[in-house]
Amino acid sequence: MSIRSFLRLAAHAQMLPVLESGEETLVGGQAVMEGVMMRAPHSYCVAVRRANGEIATEQGPIGKVSEKYRIFKYPLLRGVGVLGQAMYLGMKALRFSANAAMEDIEPKRKGREMSGWVMGLNLAFSLGFFIFLYKLVPLWLATRLSEAAPALHGRVAFNLTDGVIRLGIFLLFLWGVSRWKEIRRVFQYHGAEHKVVFNFESGQPVTVGNAREFPTWHPRCGTSFLLVVMMTAIIVYTLVPFQSFAGMFASRIVLLPLIAGVSYEVIRYAARRRASVLAALTAPGLWLQRITTQPPTDDQTAVAIRALDGAMAIEEVQGGQLTIA
Secondary structure, X not given: OOHHHHHHHHHHHHOHHHHEOOOOOOOXXXXXXXXXXXXXXXXXXXXXXXXXXXXXXXXXXXXXXXHHOHHHHXXXXXXXXXXXXXXXXXXXXXXXXXXXXXXXXXXXXXXXXXXXXXXXXXXXXXXXXXXXXXXXXXXXXXXXXXXXXXXXXXXXXXXXXXXXXXXXXXXXXXXXXXXXXXXXXXXXXXXXXXXXXXXXXXXXXXXHHHHOOOOOOOXXXXXXXHHHHHHHHHHHHHHOOOOOHHHXXXXXXXXXXXXXXXXXXXXXXXXXXXXXXXXXXXHHHHHHHHHHOOOOOHHHHHHHHHHHHHHHHHHHHHOOOOXXX
């Protein structure tokens, strides 16, 4: 694998929380390289548009985390379980799309899958990059600023500064990757996924024509989730009593599951009660989806529909009541 291909895969992996929407009882999905992954409570399907125009698919049944492990039925913990499974499934879908993309670039690779160690190395790189960019850098900058400005020494002021810096880095990162032509196409598939999910939730027949009438934003999008995570993190970090740099940095890593669990509950509640006060917290995420989603072509929407059809065909066999928000 070339360095360019590795970095392209790393960029997609870094965008997984932005592009996916994990929810056990709802239809959701994720944009991948030249395609879309759709999932239902007990099934998933990845559909990818090949260079020759054909649509390649990978689909199969999946088990609900809360059904396999009862502990993940409870608030806060259910968010950790669902999001963990969503990230695992997202990496699996990304690997399938990456294999298809590499075969289109190098036809002689047909039938050869990307090795597990390449995906593992890419995942480790992406995780390390995430911790460095969103945990270490904001904390270091906030510490330097607090040394120069005594008014920032207070726990609230310090963590608010840390949070604003983190948000600024996130927005700058999104703007930067959106300039990348290949990522912009992913954002188009992201928009196609949202339109098709909205179409499905409306009860109308899922067609390219019907999906075209719906918006590209969606309240359960990972973009909205990440913004809620950042706002929740400011509150949680303010309650942590550590004063040393090492203690604060360690807490920012250890508390990630708690922050993710709380944020998941907020997003889950907001998706069901869109007129509530908590729903207002997801509004900035809907605005930000103007960057992370783009109007898709009809061909891209057709790929998203193919992914949904594949997932629903398996869902009918697997069983389970499908609840629409």
